[in-house]
Amino acid sequence: MYVAVKGGETAIRNAHRLLANRRRGDPSVPSLTLEQIAEQLALACDRVMSEGSVYDRDLAALAIKQARGDLIEAIFLLRAYRTTLPRFGYSEPVDTAAMQVERRISATYKDLPGGQMLGPTFDYTHRLLDPALAGDEEVEAPESHESDETPVVRVSDILAREGLIENDGVSESEEIGDLTRTPMEFPMNRDTRLQALSRGDEGFLLALGYSTQRGYARSHPFAGEIRIGEVDVEFDVPELGFTVTLGRIRVTECQMVNQFQGSSKAPPQFTRGYGLVFGQSERKAMAMALCDRALRATELGEDIVAAAQDEEFVISHSDNVQATGFVEHLKLPHYVDFQAELDLVRRMRAEHAARRDSDSDSDSAMPEAAE
Amino acid sequence: MTIHTDDGLATYNFAYLDEQTKRMIRRAILKGIAIPGYQVPFASREMPMPYGWGTGGVQVTAAVIGPDDVLKVIDQGADDTTNAVSIRNFFAKVAEVETTTDTATASIIQTRHRIPEEKLKEGQILVYQVPIPEPLRFLEPRETETRKMHALSEYGLMHVKLYEDIAKNGHIATTYAYPVKVEGRYVMDPSPTPKFDNPKMHMSDALQLFGAGREKRIYAIPPHTDVVSLDFEDYPFEVQTFVEPCALCAAHGVYLDEVILDDKGGRMFVCSDTDHCEKRREGGHRGHLAGDARETAQ
Amino acid sequence: MTDQPLLCVNGVSKFYGNRIGCQDVGLELWLGEVLAIVGESGSGKTTLLNCISTRLPPTAGTVSYRMRDGQMRDLYRMGEAERRFLMRTDWGFVHQNPADGLRMSVSAGANVGERLMAVGERHYGNIRETAEDWLGRVEIGLDRIDDQPRDFSGGMRQRLQIARNLVTVPRLVFMDEPTGGLDVSVQARLLDLLRGLVNDLGLAVVVVTHDLAVARLLSHRIMVMKDGAVVETGLTDRVLDDPREPYTQLLVSSILQV
Numbered sequence: 001m002y003v004a005v006k007g008g009e010t011a012i013r014n015a016h017r018l019l020a021n022r023r024r025g026d027p028s029v030p031s032l033t034l035e036q037i038a039e040q041l042a043l044a045c046d047r048v049m050s051e052g053s054v055y056d057r058d059l060a061a062l063a064i065k066q067a068r069g070d071l072i073e074a075i076f077l078l079r080a081y082r083t084t085l086p087r088f089g090y091s092e093p094v095d096t097a098a099m100q101v102e103r104r105i106s107a108t109y110k111d112l113p114g115g116q117m118l119g120p121t122f123d124y125t126h127r128l129l130d131p132a133l134a135g136d137e138e139v140e141a142p143e144s145h146e147s148d149e150t151p152v153v154r155v156s157d158i159l160a161r162e163g164l165i166e167n168d169g170v171s172e173s174e175e176i177g178d179l180t181r182t183p184m185e186f187p188m189n190r191d192t193r194l195q196a197l198s199r200g201d202e203g204f205l206l207a208l209g210y211s212t213q214r215g216y217a218r219s220h221p222f223a224g225e226i227r228i229g230e231v232d233v234e235f236d237v238p239e240l241g242f243t244v245t246l247g248r249i250r251v252t253e254c255q256m257v258n259q260f261q262g263s264s265k266a267p268p269q270f271t272r273g274y275g276l277v278f279g280q281s282e283r284k285a286m287a288m289a290l291c292d293r294a295l296r297a298t299e300l301g302e303d304i305v306a307a308a309q310d311e312e313f314v315i316s317h318s319d320n321v322q323a324t325g326f327v328e329h330l331k332l333p334h335y336v337d338f339q340a341e342l343d344l345v346r347r348m349r350a351e352h353a354a355r356r357d358s359d360s361d362s363d364s365a366m367p368e369a370a371e
Numbered sequence: 372m373t374i375h376t377d378d379g380l381a382t383y384n385f386a387y388l389d390e391q392t393k394r395m396i397r398r399a400i401l402k403g404i405a406i407p408g409y410q411v412p413f414a415s416r417e418m419p420m421p422y423g424w425g426t427g428g429v430q431v432t433a434a435v436i437g438p439d440d441v442l443k444v445i446d447q448g449a450d451d452t453t454n455a456v457s458i459r460n461f462f463a464k465v466a467e468v469e470t471t472t473d474t475a476t477a478s479i480i481q482t483r484h485r486i487p488e489e490k491l492k493e494g495q496i497l498v499y500q501v502p503i504p505e506p507l508r509f510l511e512p513r514e515t516e517t518r519k520m521h522a523l524s525e526y527g528l529m530h531v532k533l534y535e536d537i538a539k540n541g542h543i544a545t546t547y548a549y550p551v552k553v554e555g556r557y558v559m560d561p562s563p564t565p566k567f568d569n570p571k572m573h574m575s576d577a578l579q580l581f582g583a584g585r586e587k588r589i590y591a592i593p594p595h596t597d598v599v600s601l602d603f604e605d606y607p608f609e610v611q612t613f614v615e616p617c618a619l620c621a622a623h624g625v626y627l628d629e630v631i632l633d634d635k636g637g638r639m640f641v642c643s644d645t646d647h648c649e650k651r652r653e654g655g656h657r658g659h660l661a662g663d664a665r666e667t668a669q
Numbered sequence: 670m671t672d673q674p675l676l677c678v679n680g681v682s683k684f685y686g687n688r689i690g691c692q693d694v695g696l697e698l699w700l701g702e703v704l705a706i707v708g709e710s711g712s713g714k715t716t717l718l719n720c721i722s723t724r725l726p727p728t729a730g731t732v733s734y735r736m737r738d739g740q741m742r743d744l745y746r747m748g749e750a751e752r753r754f755l756m757r758t759d760w761g762f763v764h765q766n767p768a769d770g771l772r773m774s775v776s777a778g779a780n781v782g783e784r785l786m787a788v789g790e791r792h793y794g795n796i797r798e799t800a801e802d803w804l805g806r807v808e809i810g811l812d813r814i815d816d817q818p819r820d821f822s823g824g825m826r827q828r829l830q831i832a833r834n835l836v837t838v839p840r841l842v843f844m845d846e847p848t849g850g851l852d853v854s855v856q857a858r859l860l861d862l863l864r865g866l867v868n869d870l871g872l873a874v875v876v877v878t879h880d881l882a883v884a885r886l887l888s889h890r891i892m893v894m895k896d897g898a899v900v901e902t903g904l905t906d907r908v909l910d911d912p913r914e915p916y917t918q919l920l921v922s923s924i925l926q927v
């Protein structure tokens with residue numbers, strides 16, 4: 001006798017219980033606090049905020065804890081939360097020229113107003129594992145000095161003064177696109193594309209940006225400037241008739257300066273690739289800037305020869321929440337379709353065998369016919 | 372109307388989505404109904420389940436469901452597959468609606484990969500979860516191009532594929548997600564249902580809605596709409612047939628799942644539509660492997 | 670019979686930025702007439718052909734076509750649906766590189782049958798029969814009907830491309846260097862075949878070539894282009910045997926060896 005498999009509900013319940021248990025790990029080890037995650041795994045929180053498109057460090061920490069450190073899962077949690085939030089409106093563009101800068105480097109000028117500021121970077125650390133970190137050693141307080149309150153000029157503004165670099169670009173339409181509220185359509189305007197890139201998967205953009213450097217749509221980039229620091233978020237309240245500051249957020253901005261020969265439409269000048277992400281993530285901001293520049297091929301009249309320039313390809317595949325969902329959906333049952341294929345393959349194999357048999361029949365008939 | 376969760380921490384709107392989002396989705400649905408088979412782009416939301424796991428269907432259901440609805444969710448024809456359970460529980464929680472496994476009493480049926488065997492009635496809504504809504508996608512990967520092909524009814528390529536099937540195999544080798552033409556205009560992907568189910572879409576009394584969350588498309592077949600599976604005059608569309616009846620309820624002319632019984636090639640065929648099978652057994656039908664219908668949870 | 674031309678081109682210019690593609694070109698083409706556009710590389714032949722065949726919108730000028738109902742229609746004012754329908758029924762376009770005009774991973778039979786299916790033919794047997802007939806007419810063995818063009822030689826691919834275009838019996842066919850990538854013996858055979866088909870079907874053809882021998886063999890009339898402009902037109906034999914413009918004389922004396 002056969003008993004049909006039942007018990008999906010129980011199975012799910014049990015799986016969730018086991019998951020909670022594994023998430024907690026050994027109960028004799030103290031549970032992580034959200035403060036610990038937010039403070040000590042800050043860059044993980046930054047990535048989750050950035051790709052999760054919600055600037056909230058505590059929620060990011062919670063998501064990371066809940067996801068057992070799986071960052072794409074954490075991003076997913078944050079995104080699913082984000083969709084339920086009411087939308088009050090759109091902030092004014094953040095003014096990165098007025099950023100309170102913690103790190104600022106330019107690869108194009110040796111020195112410049114505001115100076116080069118290394119900030120908290122891994123760049124010149126030797127990647128030697130540090131056993132001291134296994135314990136809870138005191139660390140020295142950082143060196144600090146009074147800021148002189150003069151804004152740190154953006155490299156792109158310096159170039160723009162001489163007309164050497166294209167303008168910052170004007171938005172193609174009055175309203176800023178919002179890919180979370182309107183259906184995506186190709187070709188896209190640059191504002192929407194930048195949004196998609198900013199929340200796009202760091203690894204995917206990194207690989208694409210890298211591919212442009214290796215010759216798949218080379219754009220001769222210079223890291224004009226990378227700056228990390230805090231900016232004000234301002235909101236225009238129509239009822240009040242003026243803008244109010246909602247708070248400050250930490251962002252990383254990268255402006256790539258790219259060589260451009262000029263075309264029938266534009267004189268020879270430098271062009272821009274732009275990257276902006278929440279928190280501190282230079283890798284992502286730089287990769288984003290490379291991708292942004294590559295994706296402007298059509299606008300600048302360049303031939304589309306590589307994946308990184310192909311808007312539909314890049315934007316359709318850059319979202320890791322979408323990608324992981326669809327790749328992983330393959331583990332859902334597909335047995336109805338598989339049954340259909342099974343039936344077809346069996347039938348085709350039978351037809352194949354029948355053909356072979358009839359062929360060999362006629363082969364064996366040959367000698368007789370010849371006689 | 373808001374729903375409060377047990378812990379009192381988070382509150383959700385009825386059926387999870389906010390009303391503004393629901394209105395946006397309903398507009399897309401209405402447009403879809405007005406242009407049968409046409410894929411309406413919509414601003415798909417991130418849902419608390421992964422893309423590819425039914426987010427499109429869930430959003431459509433969330434937009435059309437009301438407190439008096441009775442919801443049935445199936446995956447592979449069965450009410451008890453894990454993802455069906457998960458989606459049903461989701462709505463039980465965020466919309467507090469009554470759920471059922473009974474096809475006839477459900478007012479909304481969300482499905483993945485099957486259409487119930489029992490004929491659907493006027494007033495019922497069948498919501499399909501769609502992974503790839505574009506029937507031309509594997510012939511032409513570019514959205515910009517396929518939209519143009521639809522706009523201009525350039526469907527020659529679709530028949531090229533069927534032609535190739537026949538030239539190679541002697542028959543059309545597409546077994547599921549078999550393309551259909553809706554109301555003589557748009558070629559449509561019926562979602563990965565087996566082609567066995569295609570005829571059920573034709574002139575159905577129920578409203579059929581299709582949601583693709585990741586690909587951000589909604590489309591629809593209003594009741595009593597012409598739905599024709601593509602074919603050639605001399606190679607007409609045919610559905611799968613099974614030699615044996617269901618081993619549990621002895622039904623013929625239904626879609627069967629193959630179940631492996633042991634590692635020596637033993638197998639049986641049982642109804643993919645579990646509700647249909649159970650009802651038949653309750654009605655006294657017995658297949659050759661049906662014992663007393665005891666069910667175990669494992 | 671009608672006293673109107675099939676195709677009327679008026680003042681067509683195309684600029685790529687500041688560079689001239691072609692400038693102020695006018696021509697008329699009659700049913701059954703073969704026009705060759707000749708000139709050295711870069712003289713604007715392809716640009717003109719693409720402008721006429723609606724593949725490249727011109728910067729200025731008009732192109733009109735006499736539809737099957739006798740109406741002259743401005744092609745660039747036609748809706749895209751109608752224009753694309755025209756292109757796959759009443760027109761053909763033979764690319765220099767067959768890969769641009771064929772589906773390389775679809776069988777030869779389906780390549781030929783596609784246009785039929787696009788206009789609603791739904792009988793597999795009939796489609797296949799027509800495909801077989803056309804493969805025969807372009808001298809491709811019937812045993813190759815289920816093979817893909819990627820397994821074909823260059824000459825075979827070009828013949829397949831021609832069959833794929835002619836299957837709907839169009840009235841007008843555009844060809845861009847149809848013998849371009851082929852070696853000489855293969856070229857001769859293809860030209861022969863083309864000439865036969867054009868005569869049998871009474872096609873109107875606009876063929877672009879830098880090879881005057883091709884023009885001599887196929888065309889009734891010749892149009893000579895230089896730097897985007899037309900320098901001389903006339904009956905093929907007249908232009909080739911008695912060129913009037915110095916540029917044409919140069920072209921004929923330096924290249925023509927037929």
Ligand SMILES: Nc1ncnc2c1ncn2[C@@H]1O[C@H](COP(=O)(O)OP(=O)(O)O)[C@@H](O)[C@H]1O
Pocket residue numbers: 685688689690691708709710711712713714715716717
């Ligand atoms: N896409 C293009 N962009 C810019 N210039 C072009 C383009 N295509 C052709 N041209 C220029 O237009 C002129 C005519 O080219 P073309 O029509 O290809 O000539 P032909 O077919 O006679 O060789 C040439 O100077 C060529 O460089």
Ligand SMILES: [Mg+2]
Pocket residue numbers: 714715716
């Ligand atoms: Mg050319």
